[in-house]
Amino acid sequence: xxxxxxxxxxxxxxxxxxxxxxxxxxxxxxxxxxxxxxxxxxxxxxxxxxxxxxxxxxxxxxxxxxxxxxxxxxxxxxxxxxxxxxxxxxxxxxxxxxxxxxxxxxxxxxx
Amino acid sequence: xxxxxxxxxxxxxxxxxxxxxxxxxxxxxxxxxxxxxxxxxxxxxxxxxxxxxxxxxxxxxxxxxxxxxxxxxxxxxxxxxxxxxxxxxxxxxxxxxxxxxxxxxxxxxxxxxxxx
Numbered sequence: 374x375x376x377x378x379x380x381x382x383x384x385x386x387x388x389x390x391x392x393x394x395x396x397x398x399x400x401x402x403x404x405x406x407x408x409x410x411x412x413x414x415x416x417x418x419x420x421x422x423x424x425x426x427x428x429x430x431x432x433x434x435x436x437x438x439x440x441x442x443x444x445x446x447x448x449x450x451x452x453x454x455x456x457x458x459x460x461x462x463x464x465x466x467x468x469x470x471x472x473x474x475x476x477x478x479x480x481x482x483x484x
Numbered sequence: 485x486x487x488x489x490x491x492x493x494x495x496x497x498x499x500x501x502x503x504x505x506x507x508x509x510x511x512x513x514x515x516x517x518x519x520x521x522x523x524x525x526x527x528x529x530x531x532x533x534x535x536x537x538x539x540x541x542x543x544x545x546x547x548x549x550x551x552x553x554x555x556x557x558x559x560x561x562x563x564x565x566x567x568x569x570x571x572x573x574x575x576x577x578x579x580x581x582x583x584x585x586x587x588x589x590x591x592x593x594x595x596x597x598x599x600x
Contacts, residue, residue, distance in 0.1 A: 377526075405586060416488070416575055416591030417527065424586070462526050469540060470515065470579075472589060474526030 509578030
């Protein structure tokens with residue numbers, strides 16, 4: 374039972390344009406959500422997070438939106454840069470501390 | 485400062501052998517987590533420690549897997565009688581506290597385990 378789903382395995386965008394990565398979840402007990410970025414042969418690197426009491430959190434070029442009623446969140450990257458090319462994981466947590474990850478979306482930003 | 489380190493970076497073993505994977509968390513971090521990532525999947529939770537004790541081991545797949553953290557710092561994940569299905573990247577993460585989900589988990593580079 375996949376509680377966190379990233380339905381798009383890959384995404385390709387042009388440099389300078391917006392990248393939108395999507396994530397859906399099923400467990401209504403999740404109250405904290407995170408995005409991690411992963412380069413090959415490295416561990417996941419924390420990008421940005423959002424608590425369920427908010428619907429938007431912004432950090433520089435990265436913005437996460439949360440729609441609790443739809444159990445959906447998205448990560449917007451604007452403008453996209455070639456260095457953003459990586460695998461992006463959505464993760465969710467309830468009050469236990471452990472993270473439940475999606476399958477990942479591979480983003481390619483073309484120069 | 486230094487991040488989370490994991491050794492070895494790669495491990496090749498034969499089916500049925502015993503392996504140990506080591507994790508050195510960020511200094512001062514009291515919470516430590518182990519995850520496993522299979523090809524094409526996201527990391528999957530195995531176990532987490534708060535200090536020396538295992539606070540949640542619900543993700544360990546079976547009794548061939550166990551982990552220790554005897555002094556509340558370094559942790560070792562131990563796999564007995566390895567099977568080919570155990571082949572994966574084993575990731576370790578640490579966070580400052582384990583008081584709730586709002587502590588960011590910082591990941592190490594992982595150990596790539598291949599069971600032949």
